[in-house]
Amino acid sequence: MWTKGQEDALKAAKTGHNLCIFGKSGCGKSTIIKEINxxxxxxxxxxxxxxxxxxxxxxxxxxxxTVHSFxxxxxxxxxxxxxMQQSLQRNDVVNQIQSVDVxxxxxxxxxxxxxxxxxxLLHQKVRNNSLPFGGIQVILGxxxxxxxxxxxxxxxxxxxxxxxxLGTVFPHRIVLEKIMRQSEFEGDFKKALDSLRMGVCDVxxxxxxxxxxxxxxxxxxxxxxxxxxxxxxxxxxxxxxxMLSCLSGEMLKYESIDTGRTGLLxxxxxKVLMLKRGCKVxxxxxxxxxxxxxxxxxxxxxxxxxxxxxxxxxxFPNVGVVSIPRKTWYAYRKDGQVQASRTQFPLSLSYAxxxxxxxxxxxxxxxxxxxxxxxxxxxYVALSRVRSEERLQVIGFQKRFLLKQPAHIKQIHxxxxxxxxxxxxxxxxxxxxxxxxxxxxxxxxxxINDENSIQVDEDLLNHEELILKYFASNQGVKQNFNQILxxxxxxxxx
Numbered sequence: 001m002w003t004k005g006q007e008d009a010l011k012a013a014k015t016g017h018n019l020c021i022f023g024k025s026g027c028g029k030s031t032i033i034k035e036i037n038x039x040x041x042x043x044x045x046x047x048x049x050x051x052x053x054x055x056x057x058x059x060x061x062x063x064x065x066t067v068h069s070f071x072x073x074x075x076x077x078x079x080x081x082x083x084m085q086q087s088l089q090r091n092d093v094v095n096q097i098q099s100v101d102v103x104x105x106x107x108x109x110x111x112x113x114x115x116x117x118x119x120x121l122l123h124q125k126v127r128n129n130s131l132p133f134g135g136i137q138v139i140l141g142x143x144x145x146x147x148x149x150x151x152x153x154x155x156x157x158x159x160x161x162x163x164x165x166l167g168t169v170f171p172h173r174i175v176l177e178k179i180m181r182q183s184e185f186e187g188d189f190k191k192a193l194d195s196l197r198m199g200v201c202d203v204x205x206x207x208x209x210x211x212x213x214x215x216x217x218x219x220x221x222x223x224x225x226x227x228x229x230x231x232x233x234x235x236x237x238x239x240x241x242x243m244l245s246c247l248s249g250e251m252l253k254y255e256s257i258d259t260g261r262t263g264l265l266x267x268x269x270x271k272v273l274m275l276k277r278g279c280k281v282x283x284x285x286x287x288x289x290x291x292x293x294x295x296x297x298x299x300x301x302x303x304x305x306x307x308x309x310x311x312x313x314x315x316f317p318n319v320g321v322v323s324i325p326r327k328t329w330y331a332y333r334k335d336g337q338v339q340a341s342r343t344q345f346p347l348s349l350s351y352a353x354x355x356x357x358x359x360x361x362x363x364x365x366x367x368x369x370x371x372x373x374x375x376x377x378x379x380y381v382a383l384s385r386v387r388s389e390e391r392l393q394v395i396g397f398q399k400r401f402l403l404k405q406p407a408h409i410k411q412i413h414x415x416x417x418x419x420x421x422x423x424x425x426x427x428x429x430x431x432x433x434x435x436x437x438x439x440x441x442x443x444x445x446x447x448i449n450d451e452n453s454i455q456v457d458e459d460l461l462n463h464e465e466l467i468l469k470y471f472a473s474n475q476g477v478k479q480n481f482n483q484i485l486x487x488x489x490x491x492x493x494x
Contacts, residue, residue, distance in 0.1 A: 005176040006032040010039065012172060013102075013139055017420050018427035020166075020173040021141045022413045024197060025384035026181025026362075029141045030059045033104055036139065037063060045101040052110040052149075054283070054292025056360035059106075062289040067111060069286050070096060071119055075329070077152060080118055082336045087122055097126040101136060107360055108142035112149035113158040120165060130431075132169045137428055140170060144409050145197045146377050147359050154334065161412050169427050171418030181362060181387055189389040196380040199373075199404035209383075212394040216365045226365040226393065228352035229382045235369060240349035241274070249276045252302075254312075257326075260340030264331035269344050275299050281314060282353070285327045285346030290319055294357055296350050297322075312345055355382045365391040376403040 002010070006028055009021050013036045023029050033049065037060075040047045049064040050071075051057045057064040068076060072093035076083050087093050103123075105111070120133050127134030144161055151157035160166055182190055188208055195205045216226050230236050244251075254273040258265065265271075269284060276299070283295040295316060303311035303323045311323040324345060331340040355378050358366075368382040379402060386392045418426055425431075 002032070002035075003028065003176065003178045003180075005174060005178065006035075009174045009176070010036055012174060013040065014043075015420060016137050016428075017172050017424060018137060018170050019139045020170050021139065021176065022143060022173060023176030024143060024179060025146065025193070025381065026179050026387075027176040028178070028180045029143075029176060030106065030360075031180070032176070033106060033139075033141055034060065034063070037104060040102050046099050047102040047104060048096070048100045049104045049106060051106045051360070052115075053107070053294055053357075053360065054286060055294035055357060056107045056110075057292050058294070059360060064106070065289070066286060066292065067105070067115060067119065069292075071122055073115070073118070076115060076118070077154065077330075077332055078336045079154065079334060080114070083118060084122060084125070088125065094126055097123060102139065103133065103136060104139045104141065106141040107146075108140045108160050109144050109146045110142075110149055110356075110359060111160060112155050113160055113163050114155045115149075116160045116163055116165065131429055132165055132432065133428070135428055138170075140166075144412055145405055146381050147356055148375050148377075150356065161409075164432070166412075168432060169430050171426060172420060173414070175413055181384070183387070186388060189392075193380060193384050196383060196402065197377065197405075199376050199380075199402045201399035201402055206397070206399045209394050209397045212389060212392055213397075214393065216367070216393050217390040224364065226367045226391075227350075227358075227363055228367045228369060229355055229358050229385070230352060230369045231355055231371050231373065231378050231382075233354060236352045236354055239352035243351040244274060244276060244279055244349055247276045247279055249278065251276055254345055256342045256344035258340065258342050260338065261331070262340055262342075264340045265329065265342045268329035268331070268342050269346065269348070271342070271344070273345055273347060275312075275347075275349075277301055280350045281347045282350035282357070283314075283316075283324070283346060284348055287322075287324070287346075291316060291322065299347070312347070314347070358382060358385050361385055362387070363391075367393040367395065369395050370397040370401055372401045373403045376405050 005023070009019070009032050012019050021029055021032065037047045037049055048070065049057075049060050050067045051060075051064050052067055054066055057066060068074065070093075072087040072090045073083055074086065078086070100123075108116075123134035123136060124130055124132075127136070129135045132138075140160075144159060148159055149155070149157040179190055182193075192205050192208055195201050201209075228236075228239050230239070252275045254275070256269070256271045256273075258271065262271075275281070279299050281297055281299050283291060283297065284293055286292045297314040297316040300313040300315055300321060303313050306323070311325045313321050314324050315321045324347065326343045327346045328341055328343045330338050333339055359381050363385045366382070366386050368379075370379060370382075373379060379397075383392060383394065420426055423429060
C-alpha cells in the first residue's frame, strides 16, 4: 500500500520528466525508487540506480552501484578533465552511460556539486548531446537536511542544491511526508527527530533525548550488539581498538606497502591493520555488486591457499566466506601525477562507525555519542537509524551541539517548482546558455607546497596503532571508557 506521496512520485516518474523525490529519514524514498525502477524497466526503459556510498547501495540489493564505480571515477582526486578522460577511455563505462535511459540518483545530499557536474558532462559527451545529462530522464532522491559532501583537495564539498542545474532542470519535486521507519507508537521519538532535522531543540525535546542515555533494551541473543556511532574518526578508532583488545586470541598485524611521499596517504587507509580471528570488520573498497564499501563481515583468518599471504578470509552475511586481497590507494598531484601509493587490505574494524558511514542504513540498535556538529544534521542522521527509541542509547546530548539548517532548505524541499510541459522543455530538454558548471576548486595556497601537494607532517603516527598500544598495555589507572571517548571528542573539537 503506497502513501499518496509515493503514488504521486511513481506517476510523475512514468511521464518521463526529471523529478526530485525529497523526504525525511525513513519516509519510504528507497521503497518507491525500487518500484519506479521496476515499473520503468518493465516498460522497456533502461533504468540505473546510483548512490554516493556502498552503504546506500545496500538498500537496493544488487540493483544499484556507487556513482564512482558506475562512472569509472575511481577516487575522483584528479583534475576534472583527467577524471573524465579516465572514464571515457573505459569501454565498459562508455557503454553503460550510452545504454541508460533513466538515471536515478539517491542520497544526493552526500554527492558534491563537482561530481554532479562531472556526471552531467560525461552523459553529454557520450551521447553527443549538449542538453543537461545528454537529454535523458534523471530522478534525484534524498534529503538536504542530512549529511553534506566531504571536502577534498579539488572538491570544496559544495552541495548539489547550489548547482544551476538543480534550479533550472529539476522543477518537478515531490515531498514524502509519512514516516515509515518508526511506527505510530513512537510519537515522542518522531517529534524529537523532526526538531533535530532542522537543528533546533526545545526544553522538552532536550529532556527527552537526555532520558535516552540509559542502555538499549536487550532484543535477543541472535541480534548483534548495538553499533556505536560517532561524528569523527578518532573516537571511532578508539572504540574499535578497545573492543579488539577485549577479544581473546592472537593479535594479527598487517602493515601496508607504501611508496613515495607517505605523509600524503593520511586520508586513505591506516598503515597498520590490527585484527583478531572473529573480530567484526567493514569493507572499504568496492569488490563486486554484493560486496561494496561499507559491507560488514567477520574476519576468519589469513587465506592459507594464498602462498604469498596476500589475502584474508572474511565471512559476509548472505554471501559467505570471501578471500579479500590487498588494494591500492593513490595520492596525486593536481596535474595527475602519482605522488604516493598505499597497498593494504581494504578493511577496518566495525564495532563503531562514523555518522557518514551510517547514513542510509537501518540499524537494529545503536549507541550515538553526541558531540559538537561540524555538519548540520549529524545528530538527526545518527538517531534516525533505528526504528524504536528502546533500541537507541544517546550519550552526551546537549542542544548547544546542534547546527541550524540554512533558511533556504525548506524552499528547496517544497513541492512542484514548475508545471510539466509535454515537450520536456521544462526540464530534461531545457537548453541552457551556460550551466556555470564549476568542476575544480581554486588552489588554496595554505594547502599546497612548492611541489603542488598537500602539506602533511610525515612524522604523524597512526592513531589506531597508538590507541591499541594504550589499551593492550594492561598498565595504568583504571578509567571509564565513555569518559575517555567524551574527553577525546571534546579535545578534538577544541
